[in-house]
Amino acid sequence: MRFPSGRCSNNIRVMKLFWISISIMVILSTLPLSVLADPAQEFKVTIRSKRTALSEVFSEIRRQTGFVVFYSNDLFNDKEKISVNFIEAGLDEVMRNLLRGRPLGYKIAENFIIIIKAIDKKKESKASIVSPAPRVTSIDTIPDKQLKGKVTGKEEDAPLGQVSVENLSDHKGVFTNGKGEFVINAQPGDSIRFSYVGKAPRVIIFKGQSFLSVELNNEEERVLSEVIVTGFQNIDKNKFAGAAAHLKADEIKLQGVADVSRMLEGRAAGVSIQNVSGTFGTAPKIRVRGATSINGDNKPLWVVDGVVLEDIVNISNDQLSSGDPTTLLGSAVAGLNANDIESFDILKDASATALYGARAMNGVVVITTKRGKAGRFSVNYTGNYSTQFKPVYNDYNIMNSAEQMSMLAELERKGILSPNVLDRPNNGVYGKMYDLMNAVDGSFPLENTQESRKAFLTRYAMANTDWFDVLFRNNFVQEHSISISTGTEKSQSYFSTSYYGDNGWTIADRVKRYTLNYRNNYKFNDRLSSGFATVGSVRQQRAPGALARNSNPVEGKFDRDFDINPFSYALNTSRTITPYDKNGNLEYFRRNFAPFNIISELDNNYLDLNLIDLRLQGDVSYKIFKDLKYEFVGAIRYVKSSREHIITEHANMAEAYRAAGTATIKRNNKFLYRDPDDPEAQPVVVLPYGGFYNRTEDMLQNYDFRNSLTYTKVLRDKHNINILAGQQVKYADRQRFSNTGYGYQYDNGGTPFVDYRILKQTIENNFPYYGMSRDYDRFVAFYASGNYTYDLKYNLTGTIRYDGSNRLGQSKKARWLPTWSVAGSWNVEQEAFMQNVPWTDYLTVRASYGLTASMGPATNSSIVLKNINTRRPYLTEVESVINLANLENSDLTWEKLYTTNLGLDAGFFKRRLTMSLDVYQRRSFDLISLIKTSGIGGETPKAANYADMESKGLELLVGGEVIKQKNWGWKVNCTFGYNTTRITNARNNPLIFDLVVAEGGNRQGYPVRSLFSLNYKGLDHRTGKPTFADQTGKVSSDVYLQDDNINYLVHEGPVDPTITGGFSNTFTYKSFSLNIFLTYQAGNRIRLYPAFQTNYSDLDAMPREFLDRWIMPGDEKYTDVPSILDAFTQAQLGGAYPYNNYNYSTQRVAKGDFIRLKTVSLTYNLQSGWFKKAGVNNLLLTAAATNPWLIYADDKLKGQDPEFFNSGGVAQPIQKQVTLSLKVGI
Amino acid sequence: MKKYSIYFLVILLSVGCKKFLEQPPDNRAVLNTPEKVSQLLGTAYPQANYMAFTESISDNVADKGIGGLYRTNIDPYNFKDVSSNQQDSPEFYWNACYAAIAAANQALEVCSKASNPESYAAQKGEALVCRAYAHFMLVTFFSKVFDPATAGSDPGIPYVLKPEKVVFEQYERKTVQYVYEMIEKDLTEGLPLIDDKQYKVPRYHFTRAAAHAFASRFYLFKRQYAKVVEHASKVFPNDNVIAMLRPWNTEYRVLTYNELWARYAKATESANLLLVETPSLWARNYVGVRYGLDATKSNEILLAPNVSGGTWIFRYQLYTGGTNNYFIPKVNEYFVRESVNAEIGWPYVMVPLFTAEEVMFNRAEANVFLNNITNVLGDLNAYASTRIYNYSPALHTITESRIKSFYRTGNAQQGALAAVLDFKRAEFVQEGMRWFDLLRHKVPVVHATVEGPTFTLGANDPMRVFQIPDVAKLAGIAQNPR
Structure with a gap:
């Protein structure tokens, strides 16, 4: 239990990957017209x-x-x-x-x-x-006929130039001219191949005709059978029995959104994306089929081209929304160029994820990147130009300066804004007024008369400062990406590079990102092929100087010192405060006893993040026999990031260490040094010069390689067998280093001036001024998978995997874990009886069952001993001791999950209507939870596999082409996901505070991360302060949030939505295409922004609700908005925090349901002969609006974004933006 | 050939695998040297403060009617089970003792498994004494006080001898007799092995002196008085008691309250034989709690005449914080912030577990029972010379007759015991030490309340034994009868 600082004398109540391995399941054609058969x-x-x-x-x-x-x-x-x-x-x-x-x-x-x-x-x-080979000798004897022809593009309805025309018999080729015409030598019977970037290649057999007209279709329309990429294998969808979704990057791309993970929102049924922060680099909260673990990570595994993308730093569930600087490294995919991505495959059930075994519990997102293609040379440029809109006060429920000033007047009347405010570390207009009336130098710049006071305050009452206007700007975000793709039969290459630049939505942030992707594939002969890729990204980002937050269960809030997040500043700072004075100079108010101006502070206190991420990847594939293939995939990755927190000497954060103007300030300023050996001495300044240079470095070294054998055989045309066996090794070392640099003089040539006492102060407070920690992850796995398909009708798949890891600690027993899955599917449309149902294209019934696992948040299969410095007041008494952090738990094991999945896929009317339905039940067990034990072993709450939970859900995807005509088209795509969870067993012992916080808490019998509230019982008749059912069930305004009696809390609902989905409409008319995409979620509850405080200062912005507040006794019948306490009543609270409690009550909860217009985009495919002459093959223009309109949200939110946690720090809400996108292909 | 290379590969792989996976996941410590075992023993001391609940149940406190309300103060005063498991509660203390025992047992496991046990001798000594101490404190608070007549049947507390390796281990209480035997075994085996030179900060470890101090307390409870005298005497080099006592009459009396607070539990004070850091709120609470040292009690303990005829020097460092809140600035807070700039964090109190004063009093008490009154008087006079304002041997020397007349008794032994206990009460006021004496001598405690009812804790009242935490039932441990 933590407590506030300070001795309380009395009466004060203290609260306290793959080329593709390509295990291309060599799809030996089982079509009736077998080419191979004679x-x-x-x-x-x-x-x-x-x-x-x-x-x-x-x-x-x-x-x-x-x-x-x-x-x-x-x-x-x-x-x-x-x-x-x-x-x-x-x-x-x-x-x-x-x-x-x-x-x-x-x-x-x-x-x-x-x-x-x-x-x-x-x-x-x-x-x-006649096979083509002997033909070579016959060229001299038989003169070739000349074939003339013309190639046109179907969609463009115009001739195509630069189409590659190749006679496959002699491998000679020509290109079409600008009119699409070509002449090529050919013999009747020769196969002529036409290929062109973006078009499906076509092979036509020359039958001796003198003129050949060829029409090429766009590539997309070619797709007949979908392939699921699992990272280990590419499997034909009709042989796949698991639950997975395949998404093409082009179809879901959000123009102008740099982070690819955000593009998945609403696109795949059962995948929930919550944009808890919109800041570049932060990860959205991603859940594939909801939560599986109570205390462990619930984020999916990211796999890029068959290799798992390790996180640079591990960010826990709660940290995601915390706004802490570390969250800038939260997104695993922030370094990927969205234009390089070909497709996403989201693997959801036990069968689909089985080959990831003990890491698959939370689902897997497989990203396949683009690669060069044979016979095609293309250069593509994509440019996105966006601007983001400033937030406006109309969207928020905040008082204007006149309303605010009248509130301040009330506070003054109630004795809260008396000249005593000068003893406080922070103050605003009133503080300034009293300061001017009591100027230290004896002059009195402001007369203490009613008139002069009124005149002084009037300026601020009229100010109506628009903080959003001051701190935000309509920025310009540009993204340029060039890709060059080329290749022959023997080698293909893909090169891309991109630049993303955002000059900052707020005056405090900006981002630049550069990416490089160079990928080459070689085919040495029919048996041996290999590929190499070099992927790199560099990021430079600036963010407001923020510190990590602290949870303060004592008062029931989170504390963050020196928070200068522009968004939360704008929402929380009174509009009476002015950024500039009458003369247009920066105007300072007091914060931490030192002058503070947000504009100046953002200039002098910021974070510079630099990140370099380099990945080398290679693969080899060798056909040992006709049916047996060996494959190797390996990757090495190196990531280094540094975060410099620059706090110049002019920053308030540095000035606060020097504020010692009066004896009162000296006594109250916590940044001054008090020598424990000299208890009677006055606190002294220990940072006489300079600011701080704080540096945090995170490093990741990772390699991952895999050897596998694939055996594929078709027996008597009907029996298709595929067996895969392999081995995998993973190594990841992480290092974190942090250092606090004291007294760095930015203005004075960068000389540090260090007063030894500031180090002494830090050390005496039990904080090391630097730190370094390492984390080692070692992982070995063996796996085998077998698939049998009979006559394309019945599929049976079984997978086993044996994983070993060092993460649980040095114990042989806990180290290894076997996982498995079985799955079957029935392609009903292949049955004879279905041949009479011509309108059904396909109908598949699937079922799977299996065990997957995940590493839980405990490492004590062997004893965990950590060195700590003893907490003793005198440096001479401090020693380094080894603390028994966790006792050995010899029974510790992985968190595990059984999933049953039933699915149905169907396509009707030539695929104009498609649908996919999945229902699942999951049983998580051996979940790790802190449980209370007798304490006799020496550790009371122990982390043990002692919690179980269940989840159930349904996923539906319906796609339709409502209109499909030559010029007109309308496609609809709708996803729906429903998931509920329930903790069936957990012997944790949560405190009230653990359950009422915005992130929710875990309690047996309730969904994972449920939000609870204090039961609000009306306002107190006499003072208007709120009352609740307290920890003992009595009506009281004093609820002890650190109490573990949680029986009187009201269950509001889960924090994670139970229903999520998206609705996409694409209208096409000739060259125009309009996409309207909506996302929705429902079923969750949101804790409203904590607007109420015991004590208001002349700095706080108040919500308009206050206009309906309790003013006099009797008002409690009409309003639930508590009063503003007078100074006397405040003093009578005796350590209770009713107003903070009010923030955690049933009154301050809203429904999380929303419907959001996610994007509206209009694309024009510019086709004109003029461009063609200029050598431009295609040109696409898109105008898109992202997040333009929150169509529906609970009224109680009053402007608060239902996805965003306004937690300050580096967190920002997702922006409304418009993007103009240009795509040119040469 | 090919076949062999495959075998070779398989063997290489499996061996490589094992090594690969043996890398610990973080840079955790591995106990492989005597130095590291020593470091582990730095946490083998119960990091919890008993002052709040032992002081509140004692006769040193009274109901002020108003004041800070904490379960760790209210419940003991009303002779009820303490319904808190946080800092300063008996349950917190129970957990801290067993955490200390776990560290000691872990250390002992390394010592016994080491290939060179002789280089681990000092560590073994410290670990054994630590294990004995924590169990002693547990049996003192959570079992009936040692009584040779009933110790063989009174339920003790689980005596833990090896590290726990499963989540739910089962334990048994056995008897007080058994626990005392085990303590004595560990203590007598450990004490001679202790090597003071091993310690970097000796005052936070069982030095020989501190171990002897513990032995003197242990044997006092076990009623083996000769051993008390034997061990106590080893604490004072050349039997110079005064040099080791707190210099109240000289240095302490001129300190400001801030200075006294800063000094009282500092390692440089020769009186502090063993210190431990504890997360505790007692420093901020001991002044203002409702059931605390009020005017009446401070009069009774510190201001009333004493057997020496002089005035306690304590009155010159007796302060009031608000109305009726009396205190001596001896319990200081060390506040550890959650982060550099945070306003919240963990309050700590450095607790002197053994002091020279206590050892001296233990010896005096033992001498009373051994009927060596002369030696008792010697110790009491040495003590008085440091605690009586303007001490003058002529005026303030305590004699047998003075005791007899002051306590109105003809029995010198009885009088001397009363004198020892009174002095001790004054010395350790607000430090929770009184409870040990009340336990040993089965002194009834009467607590009046402002609301009216008066509660009495009888000599054999079951409430004299603090309740074993509810969760201990999970380990098969029965709670104390109520």
Whole structure:
């Protein structure tokens, strides 16, 4: 239990990855028209006729086999009559007989039989199917025909220049000219491939025609079968039995939003994204299917190209919304360029995540990045230009300066703003007034008369300072990204680089980010291929100088010293305070006994974050036999970040150490030094010169590699077997270093001036002035997975994995954990009975069950001993001792989860209507919780696997193409996720404070992170102060928040939404496309902003609710807004904090339901011959508005963003922004 | 060949794996040297303050009617179980003692498993004495006071001999007799092994002197008076008692209250034989609590005439904080902030666990029972010379007859005991030491209240034994009868 500082004399109540390994499940085509099977043998013909024209024989062949016979009429006369007699003869036999005695040969390809001039007699007799290779020798003998043609783009409805046209027989190629025309040498029967960036490649068999018109379609429309990328394997969706969502980056991209994790909001059913802070680098709160753990992390695992992206620093659930400077490193994906991303796969159930085993409990998000493609050279530029809007007071419920001044007058009448305020560390207008009336130098700049006081206050009453205008700006955010993609059959490369620059929404922040991605793939021969990637990013960011916050359960609030977060400053600072004086100079008010002006402070107190993140990745794939492949994937990553907290000598934070003007200030200023050996001495200044240079460094060194074998076999066409086995090793070392530099003189050549006593003060207060800690993560795993598919109808998958980790501590017993999963699916549409239902494209029923796990928040499978410095007042008495931090818990194990998932996927009407439904039940067990024990072993609350929880949920995704016409289109996509959790067993012992805070608390029988409130019981008749059911159930205004009697609290609901989803509408008309995307969530409760305080100063901004406050006895019948206490009543509170309690009462809770217009974007695909001539292939213009409108939210929120935790520090709400985006492809 | 290389690879992999995974997850300490074991023993002292509940249950306090309300003060005064498990509560103390025992047991495990146990001798000594001390304090507060007649049947407290390795271990209470035997065993085995030169800050560890001081208290409770005298005498080099007592008559009397606060529990005071840092609110509360030292009680203890005929020097350092709140500035607070600039944090109190004064009083008391009145008088006079204002041997020397007349008794032994206990009461007022005497001598305590009812704690009242925490039931430990 913590307590406030200070001795209380009396009566004071103290409160206290992969190329892709590509285990490309070599999809041996199981299509009926198998290319590999020999059609010449397979198709049997029975023809009996006498003197029939050749043309008629050919027609009969076509009727029986579907093969069309092509020939040029100059080769022979098809009216020639012959007699034939074939019974069940192969095509080869038939053709050889028909052409016998003629100088002709033939070729069978796809569903054509092409009759050509015979190459030479020998060859004809040898084989009639001519493979491309022998053709090379025949070039001299047989002159090639010239094929002329023209290529047009379907969507553009215009000729396409620079289309690669390649004759696959001789591998010679040409490009189309500006009119889309080409001439290429070809023999009838040759395959000609047309490829073009952004278009689906097309192969056409030359049948001897003189002119060929080719139309190329856009790539996207090609997709017939979806592939799920698990990071270990790419699996055809129709063979996949797990629950997963595949999202294409292009479709979900939020223009102008740098962090890719935020793009997932509302896009995949069951994935909840809450933007608890919008600051660059901070992570949103991401939950895949809700929470699985009570005290551990609930964030999903991020995997980029098959390699797990380790966090630079581990940020706990609560820290995410804390606004602490560390949160700037919170987003694992902040260094990724959104334009490099091809797709996201969100793996949700035990089967989908099984290959991640003991790290998969919270779901996996797999990111696949773009790679170079064979035969295509393209350069793409993407530019986003955004501006973000300043917040406005109309959205918030804050008093203007006139209203505020009348409140201050009331405070003055109630004896709160008396000249005594000069003893306080912070004050505003009144403090300034008294200061001027009592000037120390004996002059009295302000006369103590009613008139002069009124005149003085009138200026401030009229000020109506718009802090948002002062501290915010309509910034310019620019993002430029260039990518170059090129490749041949043997090697492909993708290069991209980007710049993101934000000059700052507030005057205190700005960001620059540079990224580099260079990726090469090589195919050495049919067996061996490999790939290498270098990915790097550099970030430079400035943020307001913020310190970590402290929880203060004593008064029931969080404390953050010297908080200068512009957003919370604007919301919390009285509009009577003016940033500039009458002469336009900065105007200072008192804070920590020192002059303070927010503009000046933001200039002199800031954080500079520098981060470099470099990743080298490589893979090798080798086909040992036809069906067996070996793969290696490995990555090395190095991240280094430094955070410099610059506090110049002019910063209030430094000046506060020098404020010792009067004896009162000396006595009350906590930054002065008091020598414990000289208790009678006056406190002294120990920072006579300079400011602070505080530095924090975080470093991550990580490698991860994997060896695997894949065996793929198709037996008798119907039995598809895929077996994968492998091994993985992970290593991650983290280091954190921090240092406080005292007395750095920024103005004076950077010389530090250190008074030894400031170090003495720090050390005597039991704070080291520097620190370093290391964290080691070692991980080894063995895994195997088998998949069997029968006739494309039935799938069965089983996976086992055995993980070993050092995280639990040095214990052999706890180190290893086996996990497993089984899953099955039935592709109903493949059944015979379904062939009569033409409107059903596919219908799959899935089921899976399995065990996954996650590392919990405990490391004591062996004893945890940590050195500490003893807390003793005299330095000579302090010694370094080893503290038994945690006793050995030999039973400690991982947190585990059983998931049952049932799913249904269906597509109807040529995929114009698709849907996917999943229901699941999850049972988490062995969750780690602090539980109370007898204490006899020496540790009372112990971390043990002693909590269980259940969760249930439903996910639905419906997609439809309502209108699909040549010019018109309307696509709808709707996601819905529902999840509830319940802690079924937890022997923790929460205090009232643990449960009433905005982040919620955990209690058996309730959802994870439930919000509880003090039961509000009306206002006190005599004083108007609020009353509640206290810890003993009595009505009282004094509730002891550190009490563990939680029976009188009211359960409000979970803090995490139970319902989340999104609704996307895309309208297309010719080249225009309009996307309207809404997100929604519901079912959670939000703690309102803590607006009420026991004590108000002339600095605080008050919410308008105060206008309805209790003023006189009897008012309690009409209002629930408590009074403003007079000085006497305040003194009578005796250590109670009724107003802080009010902030935690049933009165101060709102529903978290909201519907938000997330984006509106209009895209114009500019197609004009003019651009083509200029060499521009495509040009896309997009105008988008992000977060423009919060359509619905609880009225009680009164402007407070339902997602944002206004916690100060470096936290900012998500911004409203407009973006103009330009995409050019050459 | 190929086959062998595969075998080789498998072996290499599995060995490599094991080493790879043996890396601890953080830079935690590993107990592999005697120095590190010594460091661990720095936490083998119960970091909890008993002053609040022992003082509040004692006869040193009265109801002021108003004042700070804390369960750790209210409940003991009303002879009720303390319904708090936070700082200054018996439950907090219980947990702190067992935490200290856990550290000691961990150290002992390393000492016994070491390949070179002889280099761990000093550590073993300290650990044994620490384990004995914490168990002694537990049995004193949570079991009936040692009585040779009933000790064999009175339930004791769990005597823990090895580190706990599972979440829910089961324990048993056994008897007070058993606990005393175990304490004596640990103490007598540990004491000779102690090496004062091992300590960096000796006053926060069981030095030989501190261990002897503990032995003197232990044997006093065990009623083995000769041993009390034997151990107590080893605390005072050359039997110079005065040199080790607090210099009240000279230095202390001229200190300001801030200076006295700063000095009282400092390691440089020769009287402080053993100190421990405890998270405690007693420093800020002991002045203003409702049930505390009021005018009446300060008169009774500090201002009333005493057997020496002189005036206690204490009255010159007796302050009032507000109305009726009397205090001597001896319990000081060391406030550890949560972060450099925070207003909240953890209040600490440095508690003198053993002082020269106590040892002297233990010896005097033992001598009373051994009927060495002369020696008793010697100690009392040495003490008086440091505590009586303007001390003059001529005026203030305590003699047998003076005791007899002051206490109106013909029994010198009885009188001498009364004198010892009265002196001790004055010396340790507000430090919670009175309770030990009240326990040992089964003195009834009467507490009047402003509301009317008067509560009496009888000589054999079950409420004399503090209640074992409710959660101990999880370990199979029965609570004390009520």
